[in-house]
Amino acid sequence: MKKIGFLINPIAGMGGAVGLKGTDGKLGEATTRGAVPQAKNRAKITLNALKNNKNLIFLTPSGEMGENALKETALEPVQVISYPENDSTARDTKIAAQRFLEEGVDLILFCGGDGTARDIFDVVGRNVPILGIPAGVKMYSGVFAVNPFIAAEIVAQFEIQLLRDSEVMDVDEDAYRAGELKTRLYGIARVPSLAGKTQLSKQIYEDSNEERAKKEVARFIHEIMIPDVLYILGAGTTTESIAREIGLNKTLLGIDAIKNGKLVAGDLDEKTLWSLLEQGQEAKILVSPIGAQGFILGRGNQQISARIVKRVGIRNIIVVATPHKLRETPLLYVDSGDPVLDKNFGYSIQVISGYRMAQRKKIFQLL
Amino acid sequence: MLTKILLDEEQMPKQWYNVQADLSSPLDPPLHPKTQKPIGPEDLAAIFPMELIRQEVTTDRHIDIPEEVQDVLRLWRPSPLYRAHRLEKFLKTPAKIYYKWEGVSPAGSHKPNTSIPQAYYNMKAGVERLATETGAGQWGSALAFATMLYGLQCTIYMVRSSYTQKPYRKSMMHVWGAECIPSPSTKTNAGRAMLEKDPDTPGSLGMAISEAVEDAASHNNTNYALGSVLNHVCLHQTVIGLECREQLAMVDDYPDVVIGCVGGGSNFAGISFPFAGDKLTGKHKDVDIVGAEPASCPTLTKGLYTYDLADEAGYTPLLKMFTLGHDFVPPSMHAGGLRYHGDSPIVSRLVHDGVMRAVAFHQSEVFDAAQTFARTEGIIVAPETAHAVKAAIDEALRCKKTNESKTILFNCSGHGNFDMSAYDAYYAGSLVDYEYPDELIKEAIARIPKIS
Numbered sequence: 001m002k003k004i005g006f007l008i009n010p011i012a013g014m015g016g017a018v019g020l021k022g023t024d025g026k027l028g029e030a031t032t033r034g035a036v037p038q039a040k041n042r043a044k045i046t047l048n049a050l051k052n053n054k055n056l057i058f059l060t061p062s063g064e065m066g067e068n069a070l071k072e073t074a075l076e077p078v079q080v081i082s083y084p085e086n087d088s089t090a091r092d093t094k095i096a097a098q099r100f101l102e103e104g105v106d107l108i109l110f111c112g113g114d115g116t117a118r119d120i121f122d123v124v125g126r127n128v129p130i131l132g133i134p135a136g137v138k139m140y141s142g143v144f145a146v147n148p149f150i151a152a153e154i155v156a157q158f159e160i161q162l163l164r165d166s167e168v169m170d171v172d173e174d175a176y177r178a179g180e181l182k183t184r185l186y187g188i189a190r191v192p193s194l195a196g197k198t199q200l201s202k203q204i205y206e207d208s209n210e211e212r213a214k215k216e217v218a219r220f221i222h223e224i225m226i227p228d229v230l231y232i233l234g235a236g237t238t239t240e241s242i243a244r245e246i247g248l249n250k251t252l253l254g255i256d257a258i259k260n261g262k263l264v265a266g267d268l269d270e271k272t273l274w275s276l277l278e279q280g281q282e283a284k285i286l287v288s289p290i291g292a293q294g295f296i297l298g299r300g301n302q303q304i305s306a307r308i309v310k311r312v313g314i315r316n317i318i319v320v321a322t323p324h325k326l327r328e329t330p331l332l333y334v335d336s337g338d339p340v341l342d343k344n345f346g347y348s349i350q351v352i353s354g355y356r357m358a359q360r361k362k363i364f365q366l367l
Numbered sequence: 368m369l370t371k372i373l374l375d376e377e378q379m380p381k382q383w384y385n386v387q388a389d390l391s392s393p394l395d396p397p398l399h400p401k402t403q404k405p406i407g408p409e410d411l412a413a414i415f416p417m418e419l420i421r422q423e424v425t426t427d428r429h430i431d432i433p434e435e436v437q438d439v440l441r442l443w444r445p446s447p448l449y450r451a452h453r454l455e456k457f458l459k460t461p462a463k464i465y466y467k468w469e470g471v472s473p474a475g476s477h478k479p480n481t482s483i484p485q486a487y488y489n490m491k492a493g494v495e496r497l498a499t500e501t502g503a504g505q506w507g508s509a510l511a512f513a514t515m516l517y518g519l520q521c522t523i524y525m526v527r528s529s530y531t532q533k534p535y536r537k538s539m540m541h542v543w544g545a546e547c548i549p550s551p552s553t554k555t556n557a558g559r560a561m562l563e564k565d566p567d568t569p570g571s572l573g574m575a576i577s578e579a580v581e582d583a584a585s586h587n588n589t590n591y592a593l594g595s596v597l598n599h600v601c602l603h604q605t606v607i608g609l610e611c612r613e614q615l616a617m618v619d620d621y622p623d624v625v626i627g628c629v630g631g632g633s634n635f636a637g638i639s640f641p642f643a644g645d646k647l648t649g650k651h652k653d654v655d656i657v658g659a660e661p662a663s664c665p666t667l668t669k670g671l672y673t674y675d676l677a678d679e680a681g682y683t684p685l686l687k688m689f690t691l692g693h694d695f696v697p698p699s700m701h702a703g704g705l706r707y708h709g710d711s712p713i714v715s716r717l718v719h720d721g722v723m724r725a726v727a728f729h730q731s732e733v734f735d736a737a738q739t740f741a742r743t744e745g746i747i748v749a750p751e752t753a754h755a756v757k758a759a760i761d762e763a764l765r766c767k768k769t770n771e772s773k774t775i776l777f778n779c780s781g782h783g784n785f786d787m788s789a790y791d792a793y794y795a796g797s798l799v800d801y802e803y804p805d806e807l808i809k810e811a812i813a814r815i816p817k818i819s
Contacts, residue, residue, distance in 0.1 A: 330796075356803065
């Protein structure tokens with residue numbers, strides 16, 4: 001039996017349809033504008049598809065945060081683990097997540113958006129894998145299944161051995177409402193992997209194991225590192241594994257600089273980074289695509305600003321990613337804040353995906 | 368205007384052409400992996416019959432094809448030369464495109480051209496079993512076919528990723544009575560060591576070669592057979608180019624461009640060496656000879672011309688060739704037959720000398736070309752062959768731009784009837800465009816004091 005912690009954020013997505021770009025702190029306004037709850041219906045699609053699976057036991061908060069949807073689809077066995085007073089606060093989500101952690105669930109299946117993902121991640125971190133049924137207004141995190149049906153498939157095939165990393169993103173809702181997309185990398189969760197059931201299962205040897213793939217990338221990058229060159233490492237676990245290969249500790253979410261096998265500085269801001277590049281310091285930037293959308297620049301590593309990229313040179317950007325991540329990311333994006341610079345990246349870029357191995361990936365460019 | 372240009376059976380070549388006779392200086396000799404001194408025939412005698420060792424080193428220009436070998440080759444040879452009228456029309460090119468169709472052999476590729484003589488000479492020498500490696504399975508099935516005809520047993524180490532990807536090639540080997548083992552395996556010391564190092568390895572030709580060589584060297588009744596790279600293999604394949612030259616003469620033509628795909632180099636050698644000979648001897652100085660290779664394993668375009676091992680474990684001699692390093696494991700792309708870190712020493716030498724040149728392509732553009740070919744000429748080619756098709760189409764399109772009516776000849780080395788999963792992946796949009804990060808590697812080699 002697999003223990004699934006199941007949770008719905010009942011108000012997720014309500015702000016979207018009525019143009020509020022998010023529901024946080026805006027529930028009253030959303031309701032006034034005529035928004036109706038829809039997360040439960042999304043979740044029920046997934047639950048219906050799991051109906052005949054006798055291998056699952058569901059742990060859930062009472063009422064609209066999970067219990068009702070499970071009852072309505074006649075899914076059992078169900079164990080209620082928390083009793084939210086009102087069905088919508090972040091606090092209720094966090095209490096449920098804490099209970100999931102205590103009960104030792106194998107997987108947390110939640111229905112919501114980026115905000116829900118953040119609240120759960122705050123509590124469980126990398127200790128419990130999470131999977132989102134997409135229902136929010138914003139879903140920049142990589143923890144969501146493509147749709148509720150696929151979510152059911154992933155749950156059905158879920159095995160603890162096949163986990164991979166995925167970013168939880170934080171979008172500034174106020175800025176977003178003002179028409180500005182400000183995202184930052186909030187954390188890196190563990191999510192169930194689809195490897196082995198996708199089309200390319202024939203090629204499973206080389207990408208069945210994310211850790212192995214990262215090590216291969218790291219081994220290669222270590223081998224080609226040049227003395228006296230400053231290496232700027234972007235956020236994420238792929239760049240982290242490069243630091244580990246060299247024997248260094250890297251901040252997971254920050255930008256670090258390495259030179260001659262030593263950490264020059266960790267968790268750099270843009271200004272400090274700029275100062276490191278003075279006096280003609282030769283540098284290379286190592287970044288991995290961030291977020292479900294595959295941004296090389298502009299999401300989660302804004303410290304690597306346009307002027308820094310110009311100073312280092314596009315040709316000195318080394319993009320790294322595991323084959324699995326690349327498979328899920330058909331296009332890469334650049335959003336440096338300088339459209340001309342973005343254009344200069346051209347229509348494709350080499351991405352290091354293994355030991356002495358790369359893939360040519362398309363970059364999205366407006367025509 | 369003819370579509371098929373056919374030779375009669377009695378016009379099949381009676382001799383192979385040895386391009387070593389026309390090189391300006393002898394090839395750099397193979398070196399012993401331990402002593403690094405040139406190897407002698409006795410070093411090879413443990414795994415090859417004497418006649419093949421002789422063919423490996425001889426500089427005789429022509430070598431007779433034994434009557435018993437010709438008998439078998441006549442099952443499908445001479446193979447047809449096609450004029451690709453429909454492809455030309457589709458491309459609206461003034462160029463003339465010819466392709467030599469080697470997919471008519473029982474195994475479906477050019478490989479039996481050498482598996483037959485190799486099995487024959489081993490049988491003559493009293494050998495009872497042959498061990499070999501295979502990438503995509505083309506060579507393994509060809510050797511299974513040949514050993515069956517001459518009553519030999521056959522053990523084939525098949526690169527693991529292909530073993531899973533191409534189950535029907537394995538079935539063919541079984542029909543012809545051979546044993547097929549995924550490599551690396553636990554049958555050999557080399558295989559066990561590789562699995563210990565990396566249990567999930569997709570395998571590589573270099574690894575499979577080590578296993579087959581070890582099997583042959585450790586069994587008295589067993590010899591080794593290689594499907595590409597070596598001089599005698601390239602020699603046996605020259606029937607392709609020799610026939611082409613005759614067939615083109617029948618329509619009063621001679622190629623301006625000769626194209627083949629390159630993995631270990633044998634099919635490219637087969638179609639091109641007779642023309643390279645014409646170039647070396649000054650008969651046709653201007654013929655452009657082009658090898659097409661994958662961007663993920665770009666040995667000739669991005670490799671170094673140096674001595675390197677032919678296998679992963681270090682059992683084989685050091686060969687002077689273009690190489691990406693014997694420890695390089697190419698990704699599991701669909702043209703499994705082109706996943707080799709090195710290249711034929713003769714092809715390498717000719718590329719190095721500027722007699723030939725090479726181009727590299729990504730997977731998806733190669734399948735674009737294969738689709739065009741299938742929808743004009745009808746033949747669904749092997750992913751390996753598709754590289755040659757791509758190079759030929761590019762050349763024809765260049766001719767369209769410059770309005771030149773060049774004669775383009777390419778080797779259509781095999782059918783893709785067992786490669787349909789690759790076409791499925793192409794249509795699903797899931798082909799990965801692997802490439803070799805040569806610039807990073809070269810920069811590092813140039814600036815890091817030592818790099819292995």
